[in-house]
Amino acid sequence: MKAEDVRDLFPITERWLYFDAASLSPYCTPVVDALKAFSVERLDFASLYYDRWYGEIEDCRRLAAELINASPEEVALTKNTSEGVNLAAGLVDWRKGDEVVVCGCDFPTNVYPFLNLRRRGVAPRYVECRDGMVAVEDIEAVLTERTRLLSISHVLYGSGYRLDLREIGRICREKDVLLHVDAAQSLGAIKVDVKEAGADFLSAPGYKWLLSPLGTGLFYVRKEHLEGVEPPVVGWLSVNEPEKLDTRGFELLPGAARFEAGNKNIGGFLGMKAALQLISSIGQRQIEKRVLGLSEALADELDRSGLKVLSHMELEHRSGIVCIEKGKLTRGFLRKHRIVATIRRNLRLSPHIYNTEEEAAEVAGTLSR
Incomplete structure (x- = not known):
């Protein structure tokens, strides 16, 4: 198409x-058709369709991973960008005196979770906008030996300025700084490749350029950051064999799905699957x-x-x-x-x-x- x-x-x-x-x-009609189908299935069959629905949600995860050149194990399905940004902030082993760099003209979603780290002794530093843009050299200049993470939007919401993720990722790798990308204003409109960008984390909503329902989104975490990490939130669906209902202990899921603590927005993610199929077909x-x-x-x-x-x-x-x-x-x-x-x-x-x-x-x- x-x-x-x-x-x-x-x-x-x-x-x-x-x-x-x-x-x-x-909404496009394929998304509405998916939402209607889910509503009818819940009306007529309810819990009898749980397994099928969750199988389709895994299809949604696979399509989301393909879109950003990641593996399905590196993608969590989220409610919104805010959930992803908070996950990124919570997955770093912060030490008192660390610094995090954010953008002074960014949307608050991509700033507040990092300001919240002040209580842990993490200091925010700002790269400022000039004429609606953020220069790569200004980003590089604000990074110090104490900088643990840079969080930046791929596209600035207030001006539409698109940053060079590949160059920013290169600088972060050279300086041993983690990179979180807020792709709220790019993913679905602009090609995003997390491997090419060298991103450690990426957050995006479904309801903007991805043509998906509200209450949907995705969070990418590079596979190496899943090893030995303690999720900030854990629920019964974060674990292997959840139906065992074992209250004596648990083993976390190996992939980013461990961050999906409980029941999902099933209808929303079935709609997101339809939207991602449309995007993939084009x-x-x-x-x-x-x-x-x-x-x-x-x-x-x-x-x-x-x-x-x-x-x-x-x-x-x-x-x-x-x-x-x-x-x-x-x-x-x-x-x-x-x-x-x-x-x-x-x-x-x-x-x-x-x-x-x-x-x-x-x-x-x-x-x-």
Whole structure:
């Protein structure tokens, strides 16, 4: 399937100019079909289908692992990005006096769990943004001999600036610093390869660019970090042979599934499986080409319409996010003209594979009125 051919799978495009994937992607029909099927199966069969559902969830894990070039054993299925970031913060053997580096303009999800380490004597250090970007040399300059971990977003939520993960990973390896990547604004739109990036940990939600239900996400942990680690949370499904119900002791699962302590959001992950199958059928490289092409077309149309584009549009730093000065634009104006986007300090537009160049031109023309 080609990226350009999926528009009919997204009924929302018939009613709205939807440019808000960076906030919440709309459902596609395969995801809705999966959710409906689960609801009917629970209605008619309930616990009789547990084994089948959990088998399909393992298919979801496999698809998620393939997407980021990891093994299924290195992937935990999570509720959201926050759960993954907290796992990353909890899996490091911190010592008093250690430092963790975070980004001053990052989303709080990727900062608060590390600030919470202050109570353990871990000091946060910040790499700051300049003109909506984070320079690799600024990252390198803030790393010290006490830095244990760098946590950075692949794409900055407030500007759309895409960082060079390969170069950042190289620097971290040279300085013996662990790397956690928040892929909330890239995974599903931009190709992410954890091996190429040299990432130790990665967190991402399902509900943005991965086209999946709320309450789904994934957490990657490099296999070597699973050895001898004590999970911050343990439950009856964290262990081998959980049905033994042994209260005298337990043996943890060998893979990242040990971090999934209890019953899962079954319907959500069956929907995520359907979304990942769609992404796989198109191909991540084709999706990236399409999304970056749409964001370029959108930025060009906005610029021609006299609107100030704030995002860095060089190919190596481009993402699916295009930000402009909001001026006097309001949510009410956007709603009146059927445009869905995010207004905070600026106006953030984020096209995905269901959008078109014609929509980009219409949005730009409307916003410039």
